[in-house]
Amino acid sequence: MTRSALATFGAFLLATTAHAQAPGQLAFRDLYKEFIETDTSVATGSCTALAEKIAGHLKSAGYSDSQITLFTDPKFPLDGGLVAMLPGSDAKAKPMLLLGHLDVVNAKREDWERDPFKFIEENGYFYGRGTSDMKVMDAIWVDMFMRFKKEGYRPKRTIKLALTCGEESGARMNGAEWLSKNKPDLIAAEFAINEGGGGDTDGHGKIITQSMQVGEKSNRSYELTATNPGGHSSIPIDDNAIYELSDALEKVRAYKFPIRFNATTKAFFAKAGAARGDDLGKAMTALSANPSDKAAEATVIADRTYNSMLRTTCVATMLAAGHAVNALPQRAVATINCRIAPGEDGDTTKAALEKAIGDPKLQVAMVGRLRPVAVVPPLTPQIMGPAEKLVARYFPGVPLIPTMSTGATDATYLAPVGIPTYGVPGPWGDPDGNGAHGLNERHAVKSAYVSRDFLTDLVKAYADGK
Structure with a gap:
């Protein structure tokens, strides 16, 4: 390595390590x-x-x-x-x-x-x-x-x-x-x-x-509970607590709460979108101007963080079901964690989940410590x-x-x-x-x-x- 090359390399090392030595x-x-x-x-x-x-x-x-x-x-x-x-x-x-x-x-x-x-x-x-x-x-x-x-x-x-x-x-x-x-x-x-x-x-x-x-957002959790008399696993029936709960979870996954902008998030999407300058940024700006723009929404919600900023979100986080390997389940329980946008609350979110699930036999109950809104x-x-x-x-x-x-x-x-x-x-x-x-x-x-x-x-x- 030449003297000039050594000097250049030394300068590079100093530059890259200077901050760490502050x-x-x-x-x-x-x-x-x-x-x-x-x-x-x-x-x-x-x-x-x-x-x-x-x-x-x-x-x-x-x-x-x-x-x-x-x-x-x-x-x-x-x-x-x-x-x-x-x-x-x-x-x-x-x-x-x-x-x-x-x-x-x-x-x-x-x-x-x-x-x-x-x-x-x-x-x-x-x-x-x-x-x-x-x-x-x-x-x-x-x-x-x-x-x-x-x-x-x-x-x-x-x-x-x-x-x-x-x-x-x-x-x-x-x-x-x-x-x-x-x-x-x-x-x-x-x-x-x-x-x-x-x-x-x-x-x-x-x-x-x-x-x-x-x-x-506010943090609320709900338990979805399906119950059944159960029975012997050798004579199964379609009325199964695990299947009932699984059907409900599919509906929870498919349900999208409506977009709910407030002054802060509206300003964020407009300004952050303009700062990006890429296709996502253009979609963010367009959506802030028109929340009904489905094409812009499709682009924005591909980013998980931005999707969460747009709306209330609910997701399954825990599961428990059954009591024996050779018995039909008598109970199946899922925990759904929701992050609720300002303007909605625990009761409106619970009602939305119940409507999306559409199963009156399945119980939806708010659980856990309730933070202040x-x-x-x-x-x-x-x-x-x-x-x-x-x-x-x-x-x-x-x-x-x-x-x-x-x-x-x-x-x-x-x-x-x-x-x-x-x-x-x-x-x-x-x-x-x-x-x-x-x-x-x-x-x-x-x-x-x-x-x-x-x-x-x-x-x-x-x-x-x-």
Whole structure:
């Protein structure tokens, strides 16, 4: 290799590694790794264990015991969380709250290509359960709190941090709900920022949009139950509970709820479509102008995320049937999880399912913990202004668009206690969802590092603003 070639190669190495060597990034990576490798799934893990580790990190950074509150419900000792506080300089300025959930969706090692609770970096991605949803943001929040204290930064308004459990599991307690009911003063804030926003790529690394979440769907689950006297399997009949349930599930799969635009989603499809400039983008723009455009709808709903933003969706997620291999089933049960668009509710969705199924013998019953119906927070210049400026600086040419989350977050528990909550831009994902809630979850390395800097600047802008 010639001297000039060596120089060129050396410059390439410096350019590709410079970002990874930015101050504090190795410490942030270690923190992120610890979060991923601390199992916080409801099946095999403990949020309490991770919350206690985080408390230790904050104390080592200089936070006093009075600035850190660990909490648990005695009935659920593994589902604890933490609230921390960085005092502000202006007693008249209302606090802001950083919100995050520590728990992750269950993950079985035998189903994954890599150990889901090992932090693995490959081909520009970090792999592991929670890398995207949402331990990348949790690690950013904690890393930020530690740096703020060590740097002596004193914001104008107090910054609070609440890291809770139960957003994903839904089976035991929900920490955000518990705090809002039992310790509302501890988390009281003028507003909160949370997951739910972020960037979208074209699947090849190009960031197309950044979004600010200003609303979300409601989460409701239903059980479909078919019952039958049963009998001996040697003398079968067509009246079979499993067949009856299967017929109902086919109808649920085929049913499409009507398109239901609101001001946020209408603006999103128009602006995000214009930003794309491809056939999908043209269809998004056309559909926002005319929801009855079936050709545009067919193109848009091929994208699973965009389809979910358009309408209420219901999908089968669990099945249980039969009681013996040599007996006709006496009971067959399916769980249907619905994400309900604003303007509809649990009762209207149940009625739509019953009508689509058209089987009066089959029971449809709402089940599970009922989250409050999501409240759309006001989209003010105080929230959008700083974010727009930083998106323009960090992601030149990329629009910041208000959006509605198709999932459900813990923001629903804060609205009833007067804390409007926004899903902020920053971390970005690919069109396939990056394996969140599925197999081989991943998050782009560059996204983690850039988002750390972006969100630090955004929090400072909010904390020092009016």
